[in-house]
Amino acid sequence: MQNTDVNLSNAKNTFKNTKAITEQQVLIAGGGHVGLSFALLLAHHGIASTLLEKNSYPTISPNDDSNRSHYLDSRNTALSRRTVQIYQEIGLWDELQSHACRIDAVQISEQGSFGRAQLNKAEERVESFGQVMENAWLGRKLLLAAQQEPLITLIDNANVIAVTQQADGVTLSFNYYGEEEHEQQLQASVLVACDGRDSTVRQLLNIGTTTYDYEQTAIVGVVETDKAHEHVAIERFSPAGPLAVLPLTDPDGDGNDDYQNGYRRSVVWVCPKGEENKYLADDAHFLATLQQAFGERAGKFVAAGRRGAYPLTRVLADKQVEGRCVIMGNAAHTLHPVAGQGFNLCMRDAHVLAQMMSAQVLKGEDIGNTQLLKRYEKARLSDQKRVIRFCDAVVHGFTHPNPAIKLARNVALVAFDKLPNIKPLVANYAMGLKS
Numbered sequence: 001m002q003n004t005d006v007n008l009s010n011a012k013n014t015f016k017n018t019k020a021i022t023e024q025q026v027l028i029a030g031g032g033h034v035g036l037s038f039a040l041l042l043a044h045h046g047i048a049s050t051l052l053e054k055n056s057y058p059t060i061s062p063n064d065d066s067n068r069s070h071y072l073d074s075r076n077t078a079l080s081r082r083t084v085q086i087y088q089e090i091g092l093w094d095e096l097q098s099h100a101c102r103i104d105a106v107q108i109s110e111q112g113s114f115g116r117a118q119l120n121k122a123e124e125r126v127e128s129f130g131q132v133m134e135n136a137w138l139g140r141k142l143l144l145a146a147q148q149e150p151l152i153t154l155i156d157n158a159n160v161i162a163v164t165q166q167a168d169g170v171t172l173s174f175n176y177y178g179e180e181e182h183e184q185q186l187q188a189s190v191l192v193a194c195d196g197r198d199s200t201v202r203q204l205l206n207i208g209t210t211t212y213d214y215e216q217t218a219i220v221g222v223v224e225t226d227k228a229h230e231h232v233a234i235e236r237f238s239p240a241g242p243l244a245v246l247p248l249t250d251p252d253g254d255g256n257d258d259y260q261n262g263y264r265r266s267v268v269w270v271c272p273k274g275e276e277n278k279y280l281a282d283d284a285h286f287l288a289t290l291q292q293a294f295g296e297r298a299g300k301f302v303a304a305g306r307r308g309a310y311p312l313t314r315v316l317a318d319k320q321v322e323g324r325c326v327i328m329g330n331a332a333h334t335l336h337p338v339a340g341q342g343f344n345l346c347m348r349d350a351h352v353l354a355q356m357m358s359a360q361v362l363k364g365e366d367i368g369n370t371q372l373l374k375r376y377e378k379a380r381l382s383d384q385k386r387v388i389r390f391c392d393a394v395v396h397g398f399t400h401p402n403p404a405i406k407l408a409r410n411v412a413l414v415a416f417d418k419l420p421n422i423k424p425l426v427a428n429y430a431m432g433l434k435s
């Protein structure tokens with residue numbers, strides 16, 4: 001095993017950029033959607049970063065328009081309007097939007113109950129409630145943009161194994177599984193850990209977590225219905241848990257170029273832990289179960305694609321800053337996917353931190369300064385707490401079997417549908433515009 005010390009200021013890719021506005025470097029551990037997005041946000045502000053990803057990235061040709069990516073990820077993400085605004089701000093939305101499907105209306109109801117509510121974009125006077133995109137497409141486009149950005153150095157096959165902090169910097173050690181396996185070190189002003197729910201960096205920094213197991217598994221994938229989705233998202237609460245059917249673009253559909261209108265929908269089906277195999281293995285069973293839960297709202301469920309299973313656990317880091325290190329993305333807060341808030345919250349975090357670092361650079365000050373990072377942590381707490389409370393209220397409120405609580409929540413749904421002024425508040429919140 002070879003041991004190589006690499007100071008970032010000497011690393012081969014450091015000088016490939018000409019527009020960096022600072023000599024200070026940011027290290028990012030974990031190149032999922034949050035790590036890649038954060039690197040792109042920093043680059044937008046002229047800040048260079050080096051991103052280390054444990055897995056191997058594929059070679060992507062800019063002309064290959066397919067949906068394939070290294071993410072064997074059957075998930076789809078509902079991007080809030082705020083997330084769309086952030087991607088617009090960094091000039092990436094033009095690349096993404098061909099595979100983004102608008103949500104024009106949201107229907108909320110409970111299986112076997114009278115309460116229902118509907119949000120319509122015309123009533124709320126918004127362009128849409130958000131956009132749904134396949135993770136494979138999002139991941140592909142983020143990776144391509146990062147590969148093409150001179151201010152970003154991507155190192156894949158790099159598993160972070162140690163972090164040490166000095167007064168003026170942070171040193172990261174990683175095992176590099178290239179042609180020859182060896183250990184390397186990098187130094188920078190600051191380290192941002194976007195290495196997911198089981199974050200290695202968080203553990204290396206001895207940051208604890210508060211964890212809650214929902215005892216549920218989300219089955220996610222794509223289905224086809226015989227009724228066009230007409231841009232309606234359907235949230236349905238069943239005794240098993242909350243379910244969602246979201247509209248998707250139809251790139252392989254009927255041969256015309258109108259990807260927006262079609263019959264493909266994204267499904268998030270939540271079942272008790274341990275019951276996932278029967279929904280994964282058997283298409284007919286999965287389709288029949290969906291039909292029973294959704295009734296005719298979405299039409300007939302006629303075909304099901306590849307599905308993935310995700311055990312649902314809430315993991316909250318006890319703190320998000322330690323010295324020159326920031327914990328971000330799922331590493332900071334992993335949430336229940338019920339309200340489609342997790343990634344959107346991460347994007348707001350990433351946007352704020354990139355802005356604060358940029359302001360610091362413009363003042364000629366240290367971007368890894370602990371006081372700055374603590375100010376970031378404090379600035380983000382109230383939005384994070386609100387989203388966490390919101391997700392939990394939805395999960396627990398709608399799965400409680402007590403008949404009195406069931407009645408109360410159905411009355412609340414009816415009231416929500418009828419009372420003025422409440423819907424715009426909730427709509428703004430769900431769109432990620434209020435934080």
Ligand SMILES: Cc1cc2nc3c(=O)[nH]c(=O)nc-3n(C[C@H](O)[C@H](O)[C@H](O)COP(=O)(O)OP(=O)(O)OC[C@H]3O[C@@H](n4cnc5c(N)ncnc54)[C@H](O)[C@@H]3O)c2cc1C
Binds near residue numbers: 032053077
């Ligand atoms: C079923 C489901 C549906 C969802 N739907 C939505 C939605 O509609 N809207 C929404 O806003 N959110 C949604 N979410 C949440 C969203 O998926 C997450 O918030 C988001 O994926 C978090 O991304 P991340 O980059 O922080 O973490 P991850 O995607 O876990 O990425 C972490 C990366 O770090 C790498 N890594 C790990 N350890 C190391 C190491 N030691 N060294 C180097 N690299 C390492 C990993 O390989 C990985 O690439 C959903 C979640 C689930 C489970």
